[in-house]
Amino acid sequence: MTDTDLIRDAIIVETAVGWTPECLDEGPAMLDRFHASGFTALGLTIGADWDKTDPTMHHFARERARFERAPDKFQIVESVNDIHDAKKSGRLGIAFHFQGAGPLGYDPGLIAPFYRLGIRWMILAYNMRNPLGDGCHEPSNAGLSMLGTAFVREMNRVGMIVDASHAGKRTSLDILAASQKPVFFSHSNARALCDHERNIDDEQIRAVGDHGGMIGVNSIGAFVSADGSSTPELVANHIDHIVQLIGPEHVGLGLDVVFYQDFMLKLYDSGPMMASRGYPRPPWDDIKPEDLPALVAALRSRGYDDTTLRNILGGNFLRIAAANWT
Numbered sequence: 380m381t382d383t384d385l386i387r388d389a390i391i392v393e394t395a396v397g398w399t400p401e402c403l404d405e406g407p408a409m410l411d412r413f414h415a416s417g418f419t420a421l422g423l424t425i426g427a428d429w430d431k432t433d434p435t436m437h438h439f440a441r442e443r444a445r446f447e448r449a450p451d452k453f454q455i456v457e458s459v460n461d462i463h464d465a466k467k468s469g470r471l472g473i474a475f476h477f478q479g480a481g482p483l484g485y486d487p488g489l490i491a492p493f494y495r496l497g498i499r500w501m502i503l504a505y506n507m508r509n510p511l512g513d514g515c516h517e518p519s520n521a522g523l524s525m526l527g528t529a530f531v532r533e534m535n536r537v538g539m540i541v542d543a544s545h546a547g548k549r550t551s552l553d554i555l556a557a558s559q560k561p562v563f564f565s566h567s568n569a570r571a572l573c574d575h576e577r578n579i580d581d582e583q584i585r586a587v588g589d590h591g592g593m594i595g596v597n598s599i600g601a602f603v604s605a606d607g608s609s610t611p612e613l614v615a616n617h618i619d620h621i622v623q624l625i626g627p628e629h630v631g632l633g634l635d636v637v638f639y640q641d642f643m644l645k646l647y648d649s650g651p652m653m654a655s656r657g658y659p660r661p662p663w664d665d666i667k668p669e670d671l672p673a674l675v676a677a678l679r680s681r682g683y684d685d686t687t688l689r690n691i692l693g694g695n696f697l698r699i700a701a702a703n704w705t
Contacts, residue, residue: 382672382675382676383672385675385689386417386671389417389688389692389694390462390463390692390697391418391419391671391693392418392419392420392421392422392631392632392692392693392697393413393418393422393632393633394422394476394563394566394595394633394696395424395565395566395595395635396410396421397423397635398423398424398442399424399425399426399427399430400438401639401642402639404639405639406639409636409638409668410471412667412668413471416668416669416671417671418671419462419465419472419693420454420456420462420465420472420473420693421471421472421473421474422474422499422500422565423442423473423475423476424476424478425439425442425475425476426439426477426478426479426481427477427478427479427481427482427505428478428479428480428504428505428506428507429479430479430481430482431482431484432483432484432489436482439475439496439497442475443475443496450470451470452470452471453470453471453472454470454471454472454473455472455474456473456499457497457499457704458704459697459701459704462693462697474499474500475497475498475499476498476500476501476502477493477500477501477502478501478505478542478545479501479505479509479545480501480503480509480511480530481505485510485526487526487529487530487533490537490539491536491537494537499539499700499704500539500540500565500703501541502542502543502544502545502546502565503523503527503530503531503543503550504545504546504547505545510524510526511523511526511527511530512524512527512547512550512553513549513550514547514550515545515546515547515576516576516652520549520550521550522547522549522550522553523549523550523553527550527553527554528553528557531554531557532559535558535559535703537705538703538704538705540561540562540563540699540703540704541554541558541560542563542564542565543555543562543563543564543567544565544566544595544633548582548583551564551579551583552582552583555586555587555590555592558590560702560703561590561592561593561698561699561703562590562592563587563593563594563595563696564579564592564593564594564595564633566595566596566597566633566634567579567594567595567597567602568596568602568603568617569584569620572603572616572617573601573603573604573617574605575601575657577601579594584621584625585624585625587629588624588625588629591702592699593631593695593696594621594630595630595632595633595696596614596621596632596634597617597635598614598634598636599637599663599664600659600663600665601657601658601659607659607663607664608664609664609666611666611670611674611676611677612673612677614634614666614674614677615674615677615678618630618678619678619681627687628690628698629695630691630695631692631696632691632692634665635665636665636666636667637661637662637665640662640663644660647661648660675688678691
């Protein structure tokens with residue numbers, strides 16, 4: 380099968396697309412680009428750790444309604460079957476998630492209601508410390524709190540996937556140990572290839588494999604290479620590193636395309652934290668939806684066959700979703 384045929388036939392899932400209010404100016408055009416490039420379903424970040432419950436609920440309601448009003452174009456994703464339906468009908472699947480538990484006010488009692496409304500995965504600790512645990516930039520590396528453990532258990536109960544991206548090392552290992560269902564890192568890279576605090580080391584990667592989880596590989600240059608550049612070949616290096624450690628069944632796509640560079644620049648310039656933690660000043664390099672054929676070709680050149688490529692593009696995410704969603 381040619382790479383073009385593979386992309387046309389495969390289910391392709393991208394797990395990290397910014398969709399908080401700051402990201403929306405260019406958002407609709409970016410969705411069209413993902414769809415035209417062959418992506419089947421996208422995970423939209425509808426709330427982040429700095430967001431509060433009430434404004435997040437209003438934003439979520441408006442955006443869910445946006446997609447529901449165009450049923451010929453979009454398929455809301457709440458089940459694995461919804462992703463298959465999106466593929467069959469040629470529509471773009473839209474799933475929702477939180478990057479941080481701030482939209483819940485750190486109240487585990489809101490996990491089930493938000494799951495019923497359509498939130499299908501959630502990061503617990505985003506970069507910094509919050510009541511659930513330490514993020515990846517906290518030097519104390521204190522791990523998951525008692526409340527964080529309660530979150531993991533409740534997310535397992537209701538079916539929401541636990542996302543360990545942005546968590547500190549000990550927090551992520553605690554999450555993996557506490558979860559009774561497969562955990563994923565929705566958009567994280569191999570620290571062995573790029574020594575940035577946002578990336579995960581080989582111990583974390585092996586723990587993901589041991590617990591049946593998945594890592595969505597990120598394309599932001601700061602996490603891809605020492606000089607901040609990003610190309611399909613460099614992203615393939617991270618995929619291949621993870622595959623060599625734990626196998627191809629544990630890798631997916633979390634490209635995290637930064638189409639909201641102006642917002643990131645304002646965030647960067649608002650204080651010294653990002654510069655002090657190893658982030659270059661935006662604009663940041665990444666790969667775009669249209670680079671998917673080059674990424675597939677880079678993996679194919681390393682000997683990846685059609686079945687393995689299909690799983691990396693989306694099949695592995697379907698497995699994680701099926702093991703969690705109820």
